[in-house]
Amino acid sequence: MLTSLLNLLVFSVFFLLFSSSSLSHVLASDYEALLTLKQGFHNSNPSLNSWNYSNSSSVCFWKGVKCLNGRVISLDLTDLNLEGSVSPVLATLDSLIHISLAGNNFSGRLEQVVVDNKENLRFLNLSNNLFNGGLAGWNFSSSPNLEVFDVNNNNLSSPLPLGVTRLKKLRHLDLGGNFFFGEIPRIYGEITSLEYLFLGGNDLQGSIPKELGNLTNLRELYVGQYNVYEGGIPKELGKLVNLVQLDASSCGLSGPIPKELGNLASLDTLYLHMNHLSGSIPNELGNLTSLVNLDLSINELSGEIPHEFINLKNLKLFNLFMNKLHGSIPDYVADGLPNLDTLKLWKNNFTGEIPRFLGQNGKLQELDLSSNKLTGTIPSNLCDSNQLSVLILMNNFLFGPIPENLGSCTSLVRVRLGQNYLNGSVPNGLVYLPKLNLLELQNNYLSGNLPENVDPVSFNPAKLDQIDVSNNRLSGPLPVSLSNFTSIQFLYFEGNQFSGPIPQSIGQLKQVIKLDLSKNYLSGLIPLEIGNCVHLTYLDLSQNNLSGSIPPEISSNRILGYLNLSRNHINGTLPVSIGSMKSLTSADFSFNDLSGKLPESGQFAVFNASSFVGNPLLCGSSLNNPCNLTFVPSPSRKSSSGEFKLIFALALLVCSLIFAVAAVIKAKSFKKRSDSWKMTTFTKVEFNVSDILECMKDGNVIGRGGAGIVYHGKMPCGSEIAVKKLLGFGPNRHDHGFKAEIETLGQIRHRNIVRLLAFCSNKHTNLLVYEYMRNGSLGEALHGKKLGGFLGWNMRYKIGIEAAKGLCYLHHDCSPLIVHRDVKSNNILLNSHFEAHVADFGLAKFLSGGGASECMSAIAGSYGYIAPEYAYTLRVDEKSDVYSFGVVLLELLTGRRPVGDFGEGVDIVQWSRVQTNCRKENVPLIIDSRLTAVPQDEAMHLFFVAMLCTQENSVERPTMREVVQILSEVHPNHHEKLVV
Structure with missing residues (x-):
């Protein structure tokens, strides 16, 4: 017995030693392979120190x-x-069964990562890297048991691979977020094991094959997101009875929505937004009783909301905005959809009243019914459970309180109730809500006082950014509680009946940019x-009953650009210190009681002289009212007075002769030096051609381009x-670029458009003289070596809004409208306060006939910014500028140049679409890495606007x-102080 036990023990030890030796031998090959793999990593994560x-x-x-039986079976390096x-x-x-390299920055051709002889491989995830090439070199037959194949969000460019059809056990196929082109192969309809298919975010064309309807095990299908298909949605997709999510958004689909989609009883999410779908909404969609998210917005749908939607008891998100729908909003939206939290029906033709019990479910969070034809009153239950965050009902026919x-x-x-017929008073506390960012009540018939803040602890408007109560019938004094608006930037109180003094507490509005109190009955002094x-750039106190003198302290506002104090009872002299406000380009002191010189x-x-009219006691040479010194002769000194007049006349004659001789000498010298220069000024300047020529030295060059050289100069004043200075124009050539700039800028006066001071020319050269922008161009700030890291998010968003306002002026306030044709970040200049100015009008084009597009003889503009229809057809209209501006917004968001950073033939628009898959939660993936603490909602909002601006179809x-309106809906609460 003992012998048997000893023999068994010896055998066991021998077996363990043999097994250990075999194990070490097998692991040695895997060990060497993993170390070789690590050598290819440029920045090994500390977690790989093991x-x-x-x-x-x-x-x-x-x-x-992870290992099994002495072999490595799993390699998971996700998000390292x-x-x-x-x-x-x-x-x-x-022996690998599971491979995941997702969420890294691996690059190179994907063919080099091919894993052959992996019969047991079931999971392969290579998503969110930078792999390029195609999948032609992949031997799919070597991995017949593969169940998950994910290469989402890479740089793959080729037709969709056909070899995946040999993977009979494939459940999950994700080829999205790449540059795959061509059509979706019909043979994909044979991968019947598929439960997940993602093809969105590519460059696919053709039509969606009806054969996809054979994938009856499919639970999720994503085919949209910037692919561009012909035709519509195949009705065969109605056979996918196990489908839970269907996303065919943003891919150019047209035609009606197939009623067969009503067969998808398990559907949870249906996204068909941003297409060209037309016709009515099928009643059969009311059969989708599991539906939680329904988005049919931004299409061409007509008709009414189907009554059958009353069956969608699980619906939370309901978006139909920007269509052509009409009829009334069904009452069941209020009392038949108990889980509804988001309802957006704006920009349609809905009539009738807002359902009376809307919001009574206690879950409503976002409601936007703006730009319809709704009547009646605002329901009283909208915020019953204190969940409502967005209320937008503007531009309707609503009345009542x-x-x-x-x-x-x-x-x-956010509350936007403007452009209605609302009456009654402003509810107590509304202006002072703690989370309120935007309040718009303008253009209504509201009356009564604007309430004071009675509970500054619970109702502290710490986040209020803009309040607009203009053009109502509000009266009484301005609330002293204005001082609580510590983050307010835009304050519009004009066109009411406010009376009494302007509170001294207004000086506590440290962040205010625009303040308009005009057209009221305010009295008393302008507070020091x-x-x-x-931060004030715009101040309008006109058409009130203000009195007293203008406080010199107003000149402390060093970036004030617009000042209007007209039509008051202001007296005294004009403070000389106002002349030192270099940013002040527009001022109006007319129709007051000002006096003096x-x-x-x-x-x-x-x-302009018109800025001072209506002040009879104000004198000056520019007012045709010279401040003459009147000599009253004494009867006893008549002869002395006559002698004095004679001496004075002789002295004046001598001085005139001296000045004439000096002028002749200077003119000869100037003519010799400046070669018969002609100078045309567009505003009063204190320099001449000689001063301008003096600054044109190589050491003063601040920019060079195809059109010319730009110099910086400091004038004697x-x-x-x-x-x-324009290059390449000799005496026999026509200067079309300069003429366009002159004709355009000569009649433009806008805060966000660069100001042309003068034009100089001789027979050889033409010069344009602009106001100097100390901080250069936006392109230099974003992509140069000095400023990019310091140009913070709040400043970038502000610059985007300001540049949009400049272009808005060209498109909507000029007659005929002006198309810039070269909108780019290098043509958006920044002054010393980083305020944006649209510049360089050398390619500008006037459009007559209501803005109809015109055909150009050749493409003009800058690569990466040119709208698709302009490049293809040479036809240009204002929507060409909108596309270019969308590219600028993407530059602000990503910090990347429009081209050159994404591979050959790929620009920032294509790259951004692919990287995000048009999913707002993916926007952080493309945000400039130099930025910190970027508000995600603002970044997603900016991205949304950029995508709207860069739509392929200019009509969309x-x-x-x-753009200005949408951008202004969400913007930073504070301006950063940049350290440059």
Whole structure:
């Protein structure tokens, strides 16, 4: 017995030693393969420090490695931020069942990562890397058991692979977010094992094959997101009875929505937005009783909302905005959809009243019914459970009072009720809600006082950014509680009946940019404290009953660009210090009781004479009312007076002769030096051609381009200018570019468009003289070496809005409208306060006939910014500028150049679409890495606007006026102080 036990023990020890030796031998090959794999990583993550040469037997305990029976069966390096390449040695790990390299920055051709001889491989995830090439080199037949194949969000470019059809066990196929082109192969309808198919975010064309209807095991199907298909949605998709999610958004689909989609009883999400779908909404969609998310927005749908939608009891998101729907909003939207939290039906033709019990379900969070033809009153239950954050009902025919309980709805973030017929008073507390960011009540018939803040602890408007109550019938004093608006930037109170003094507390509005109190009955003095509003760029106190003198402290507002104090009872003299406000380009002091001599220095030389009319006691040479010194002769000194007049006349004659001689000498010298230059000024300047020529030295060059050279100069008067010299125009050639700029800028006066000061020319050269923009161009700020990292998010968003306003002026406020044709970041200039100015009108084009497009003789513009229809047809209209501006918005968001960073033939628009798959949750993937603490909602909003602007079809792009409006809906609460 003992002998038997000893024999058994010896055998066991021998077996263990043999097994250990075999195990070490097998692991040695996997060990070497993994170390070779690691050598290809450029920035090895610290978590891979366990991958070392010290002990080959520890392989199974390395990060991301799992073993079975002595072999590596799983390699998971997900989201380790690794870079570099993946060695083909991966193919030697022939026992792998699971491979995931997702969420890294691996590059190279994907064919090099092919894993052959992997009969047991079931899971392969290579998504979110930078692999390029195609899948032609992949031997799919070597992995017949593969169940998951994911290469989403790479740079793959080829037709969709046909070899995947040989994977009979494939359940999950994700080829999205790449540059696959061509049609969806019909043979994909034979991969009947598929449960998940993602083809979105590519460059696919053709039509959606009806054969996809054979994939009856499919639970999720994504075919949209910037593919461009012909035709419509195949009715055969109605056979996918197990489908839970269907996304065919943003892919150019046309025609009706097939009623067969009503057979998809398990459908949870249906996204068909941003297409060209037409016809009525099928009643059969009411059979989708599992539906939670329904988005049919931005199409051409007509008819009414089907009554059958009353069956969609699980519906939470319901978007039908930007269609051609009509009829009334069904009552069941309020009482028949108990889970509804988002309802957006704006920009349709809905009539009738808003359902009375809307919001009574206690779950409503976002409601936008704006730009319809709705009548009646605002329902009183909208915020019953304090969940409502967005309430937008503007531009309808609503009447009656604003529900009083909205004044205690602390969840509200954005309220837009303007352009209606609302009456009654503003609810107590509404202006002071703690989360409120935007409040618009303008153009209604509201009356009564604007309430004070009675509970500053619970109702502290710490986030309020804009309030607009203009053009109502509000009266009484301005609330002292205005001082609580610590983050307010835009304050519009004009066109009401406010009376009493302007509160001194207005000086506590440290962030205010635009303040308009015009057309009221305000009286008393202009408070000195207004000089504390250091960010103020626009101040309008006109058409009130203000009195007293203009406080010199107003000149403390160093970036003030617009000042209107007209039609008051202001007296005294004009403060000379106002002339030192170099940013002040527009001012109006007319129809007051000002007196004394009009200063002529600084900015006073820029203002029009009409800015001072209606002040009979104000004198000055520019007012045709010279300040003459009147000599009253004494009867006893008549002879002395006569002698004095004679002496004075002789002295005046001598001085005139001296000045005449000096002028002749100077003219000869000037003519010799400047070669018969002619100078045309567009505003009053304190320099001449000689001063301009003096600054045109190589050391003063600040820019060079195909059109010319730009110099920086400082004039003797202290002002700074930028001089643009056109290249390549000799005496016998026509200067079309300069003529366009002159004709355009000569009649433009806008805060966000660069100001042309003068034009100089001789028979050889033409010069344009601009106001100098100290911080250069937006392109330099974003892509140069100095400023990019310091140009923070708030400043970028502000620059985007300001540039949009400049283009909006060209498109909507000029007659005929002006198309810039070269909108780009290098043509958006930044002054010393980083305020944006649209510049360089050398390619500008006037469009007559209501803005109809015109055909150009050749493409003009800059590569990466040119709209598709312009490049193909040479036809240009204002929507061409909108596309280019969308590219600029993407530059602001990503910090990348429009072309050159994404591979040959790929621009920032295509790249952004692919990287995000048009999913708002993916927008953080493309945000400039130099930015910190970027508000995600603002980034997603900016991306949404950029995508609207860069639509392939120009008709689908918004106007610049709409762009300004949409951008202004969400913008930063604070301006960053840049350290440059």
